[in-house]
Amino acid sequence: MIGYLILIAFWVLATLTVFALSIPYIRKRETKGVIALLVAVLSLGVYSLYVEGLERTWWAWVLLTLGLAGGAALSAFIEQRDVAQEVPQRMVK
Amino acid sequence: MKRYGMHLFILAGLVLLVSLPTIGLVNYLDASAKTSATYKETTVAGIDVSGMTKEEAVVRLDNAIKDFNNTPFTVTLVDGTALEVGKDVVSFNVDATLKSASEPGTYPLVTTVDEERLTPYLENQPVTLSMVTPPLVEAASNLNSDVVLEMTATESEVVASITVSPTPAMRSALERMNGFEMEAGDIFSLKAFGEDFDALSTLGSSMYQLFAATPFQILERVQHETLPTGIELGYDVKVDERSNFAVQNTEQTAYALIVLEEGNAMTVQLLGKTFVGAYESRVEDVTSVPYQNIVRFSPSLTAGSSSVTQSGQTGESGKLYRVRITDTGESLELLGFDFYEPIPEIVTKSSVPLPPPEPVEPIIPTFPDETLEDDPFDDDVEDDGLNQFDEQPPVHDTDPVLSEGAVG
Numbered sequence: 001m002i003g004y005l006i007l008i009a010f011w012v013l014a015t016l017t018v019f020a021l022s023i024p025y026i027r028k029r030e031t032k033g034v035i036a037l038l039v040a041v042l043s044l045g046v047y048s049l050y051v052e053g054l055e056r057t058w059w060a061w062v063l064l065t066l067g068l069a070g071g072a073a074l075s076a077f078i079e080q081r082d083v084a085q086e087v088p089q090r091m092v093k
Numbered sequence: 094m095k096r097y098g099m100h101l102f103i104l105a106g107l108v109l110l111v112s113l114p115t116i117g118l119v120n121y122l123d124a125s126a127k128t129s130a131t132y133k134e135t136t137v138a139g140i141d142v143s144g145m146t147k148e149e150a151v152v153r154l155d156n157a158i159k160d161f162n163n164t165p166f167t168v169t170l171v172d173g174t175a176l177e178v179g180k181d182v183v184s185f186n187v188d189a190t191l192k193s194a195s196e197p198g199t200y201p202l203v204t205t206v207d208e209e210r211l212t213p214y215l216e217n218q219p220v221t222l223s224m225v226t227p228p229l230v231e232a233a234s235n236l237n238s239d240v241v242l243e244m245t246a247t248e249s250e251v252v253a254s255i256t257v258s259p260t261p262a263m264r265s266a267l268e269r270m271n272g273f274e275m276e277a278g279d280i281f282s283l284k285a286f287g288e289d290f291d292a293l294s295t296l297g298s299s300m301y302q303l304f305a306a307t308p309f310q311i312l313e314r315v316q317h318e319t320l321p322t323g324i325e326l327g328y329d330v331k332v333d334e335r336s337n338f339a340v341q342n343t344e345q346t347a348y349a350l351i352v353l354e355e356g357n358a359m360t361v362q363l364l365g366k367t368f369v370g371a372y373e374s375r376v377e378d379v380t381s382v383p384y385q386n387i388v389r390f391s392p393s394l395t396a397g398s399s400s401v402t403q404s405g406q407t408g409e410s411g412k413l414y415r416v417r418i419t420d421t422g423e424s425l426e427l428l429g430f431d432f433y434e435p436i437p438e439i440v441t442k443s444s445v446p447l448p449p450p451e452p453v454e455p456i457i458p459t460f461p462d463e464t465l466e467d468d469p470f471d472d473d474v475e476d477d478g479l480n481q482f483d484e485q486p487p488v489h490d491t492d493p494v495l496s497e498g499a500v501g
Contacts, residue, residue, distance in 0.1 A: 003119040010111045018107065025099040035100075039107040046112035068108070072101035080096065 007047050011040050031079040038071035134197035137190055138236045147191055154187045154202070161236045166229065168240040170220055178240075182211040183233040201234035219351040219362075221272040252348070253363040253372075255303045256355075262292035267359050271352035275342040280312065281350075283330075283338040290333045294321070297330030297338040303361060304340045305374035305415055305428055312339040316431050320409070327376035327413035327431055344368070370419040374428070382408035384435040394443035405438030 015036040019029070026032055045064050054060040132142045132150060140157050142150040166178040186203040194200045206226050215225060224242060232240045259267055266287035275281055281304075283297050294317075301314060305328070315336035316329040330338050342348055348365030384405035394400070410432040414425045 002122065003115060006118050007111065007115040010115055014107050014111050023103065025096055026103065035104060035107065038104055039111055042104070042108040043111040043115070046108060047115055050112075050116050068101065068105055072097060072104050075104065076097045076100040079100070 003047060003051065007043060011036075011043060014039060026075070026079060028079055031075050034078055035071075035075050038067075038075065042067055042071065132194060132197075135194050136199045137194060138200075138202040138234060140236075142191075142194075150191055151187055154185075154190070157236060158185055158187075158202075161238065164238055166232070166238050166240055168220075168225060168229070168242065170218065170242055174218075176214065176218060176220075178211065178214045178229070180238075182207050182214070183229065185233075201231075202236065204230050204234040206230055206233075217354060219271070219353050224272040250364065250367045251362045252365055252368055253303050253306050254360055255299045256358050256360045257296065257299045258357060259359050260292055260295070262287065262289035263296045264359065265289075266292060266296055267352045267361065270350050270361070273350045274347055275349070276347045277342060277345050279342050279347075281309075281340045281342070283332055293332040293338075294330055295324075297332050298324050298328045299361070300338060300340075301328050301330050302374065303363060305413060306372045307363065308343060308368055308372060308415075308417070310341045310343050311428060312341050313337050314429065316429070318433070319406075319436075320431075320433050325376070326379060326409060326411045327374075327429065329431055370417045373416045373418070375414045375416050375425075376411045377414055379411040380409065382410070382435045384408065385437040387437050387439045389439060389441045390444035391441050392444050394441065394445070396443050396445040396447050399440055399442040401438065402441045403436065403439040406436040408433050408435030 018026070018032050018036060026035065042064065045060075045067065049055065049057075049060050049064070128146065128148070131144050131146055133144075135142050137150070137154060138157065140153060142153060145153060162180040165180060166182075168176040168178050170176060184205050184207065186205070189203045190200060193203070206229055208222055208226065211222065211225065211229070215222065220242065225240075228240050228242055232238070257263065257267070266283075266289075269286045273281070273286075281300075283293055283300060287293050287296075297314075301311070302325075304311065313336070315331045315338075317331045320326060320329055332338055344366070346366045348363055351362045351364055353360045353362065384407055386405070389402065410430070412430045413428045415428050417424045417426070
């Protein structure tokens, strides 16, 4: 049980860090929020894999890999979305 | 694409940044908790390890085991004899013991017995590995050097015994039988101790003799068609695919079969609580039935000859009684009535009639004082000195007749 509390603590730290820093390619707050949620889910998966002793289970690794790839694709999509609307507006005299 | 790669890198890095420190911290906390934890109200093999950490408990138990190993085991057998067994036959797993002692309580040491080392100690002893190992483990796990092989029965007297001269197959069956315990209501099945039916049949006869002198119930016993050689009348037992020899312990306490080896002979003892009254077996009403003579005639035999086609064997019967002797007298219980049919003797004689005897010239004795003038018939032409009135061949009025009656 204590492990999950530690996990949450580290996740909070990581999330605050992500929101606080200006990271290239992750400008939107929306993207940062999605990444924070994905980190929570995937970290929980890695920790569960350790706790349950699933290190030698192939499907657990496959699931994590798919989650990671899918999450990266999702955050990249969200970051790129609505970029066209941010075309510099005409200068106002 | 570069954007996707960067997102993947950042996401993976963050996941590792969160999960790996968590796993490391949890491991560290677990390890420190284990090393600093102390046992509470815990006793292992009679040694109090309360208030000790695991390392301290290991040292304490190791010292106790060293002291324990200084003296050999004293194993008291069911017949009362004491047997010394070295401590090298047992080994302890202190780590596994302490690992299992997570809650307060009393724990035995995790003990294993090396059966290869134990076997030499039990040679020529009325015990088997299966009889000794469990109580030995129990005693050793509590660091107790005195092992008493107890039976369920409070008293362990030899209540019946027999001695057999076993064949190798019988010896094998007897060795498997050694230490067989019969709880109240348990059934002894002879087939369970071997596969050689001939050997089991011979052994069954002896076991029948043993159990006939007990109050145990004979559940199954089949006799042969003819009494096998070397088997006493009344105790014949046949064991094959279809038949078995089975006995049930009808007493309220347990009994055990112990096999002792005495040179070429083996003694089977039934140990347990003494029976109420004395039991013995007795064969009575033994009768002998004479066999019949049968004569057959055959033309294939030469005239006048005969041969024994089947030798006869006398039949016999007898009743086996279980005798219970008490202060008030004897009481008989019929256990079995064995009857073996007689085998008739068959003699084959020739049916070819004897040829008629050839005429024989009689020999007339002469006497010194007889002269030729004494020949009253004056027919001795050649004067051979013999009376000639019997020179004619004898004439048989009737043919010879066989005197024996024909049967069959």
